[in-house]
Amino acid sequence: MLKVLKSGFYTSVQDLGRFGYRNKGVPVSGVMDHISVKKANSLLENKDTDAVLEITMTGPTLIFEKSTFIVLAGASMSVTLNNEPVRNYKIYEVHEGDILSYGKLNKGFRAYLAIKGGFMTDPVLSSRSFYVPINQVNRLKDGDNIPYDGNNDFTPKISEIKTDSFLEETILEVYKAPEFDLLDDRQLESLFSKDFSISKQNNRMAYQLKENIVGLEYSMLTSATLPGTVQLTPSGRLIVLMKDGQTTGGYPRILQLSDKAISILAQKREGNNVSFKLI
């Protein structure tokens, strides 16, 4: 077990997501920044679908109860293992009683802790990703225990990767979404020439942007949405749906973020700037 001494601001178990239930209204969920997680899991020679901890803004303090190997990824935070600083994208061997402690957030917003073999919480509807009401809880609390398999004999092929960080990238590459053609020149001009900042309303469901553009008065029948869909409301608000976002919606869908853009946005917090670039 990994014992959670302090849970941090918002720490949850996530894998790549819960597929196959969108037609029953169940969001996909899963890690917000899949790029960082993919690197961490591949260093550990895990499966892409192995579950990790997603750590938002302020991190937890954790104690290991069995030996294994771990990799940190995503946001840059000051993290120590038994009071020694550790860094992202490097394999560390941990033993019973070792304490991993997250401190200051330096860059980005969501950090990840990957473990050899993945975290082994019970899957619900074929995924370990936390989402209420599929799970009873949407985040870990102090005192929780997260199961994992111990491991003593892993010889990694690669022990560390130097990685190009995208944490400071601000350009979100987007595609035209189904209602893109409703936009007029003025709306297009504002969408693609201005910077937008992340509003206070940002979470795993959606990121709202602070600056409005001219709204879209268009009454449409409810239709499917995706993580990364940008909706434009009648009042001109831009809402970017994220991994826990609802599966259908009634606002015009004007843009769709690329997979990479979803990871870039997932590392942004209130006040950070982004811009859209059509590809």
Next chain:
Amino acid sequence: MNHAPIKIKPYGEHAILIEWPDKVDEAILDSIIQFDDYLKNHCLSNGVWETVTAYNSLLLVNQLERIDFITYKKKIGEWYTNLEIGNKKEQILWKLPVSYDLDFGIDLEEVAQKAGKTVPEIIELHTSHVYTVYGIGFLPGFMYLGGLPKELEVSRKAEPRLQVKKGAVGIAGKQTGIYPQDSPGGWNIVGSCPIPIFDVNKEHPCFVSVGDKIQFQQITMAEYNLHKIETEVGIYKPEKIVLNA
């Protein structure tokens, strides 16, 4: 029978949206459901693709890889031409128990007043119509139901409630439905359905599918309590009628 025209639109790196004419129409919903079935059974591999149907659209999502829109646009056009519309699949009617007791139907009297009817007349209207499930979304197991009688069309509440109870049956505008979990909501609450539409403990967590029919059935408080207990011990069975068997 002729195929209704469709538009095939790109939707990011993994998805394609197919749109039918922009109206709430049973015939259109039938075409969509038949095409969805056809695609799942003959064209798209299970476990790789998933689909979302709603009103006049069908979303195809590839869970694993990026897709080439041009290739799929052509294929989808061909598949749609090959589809023989008309062989309606089994149509299911679910009879869902609802208690319209005033303890649950907290807005019943207000609705009756707005509609110029008595409470029993409102209940009679709400239970005598058969509704069509045009979509499931917003929350797990939330059904978008069409077919509300005109007399029951009342505006949503001016101030949404911060918490509407799981199982609450509401009406607003042209819509009626059941809140599948506690959530904020602005619909007028007329009753409560004791059995969950979405139950994560079941192998198939949501017994309703898009295209099914729903009819509400008034039950007494004693029956309500019984269904609640059956639900808790996991033995409830919603009443299912196959319409075109």
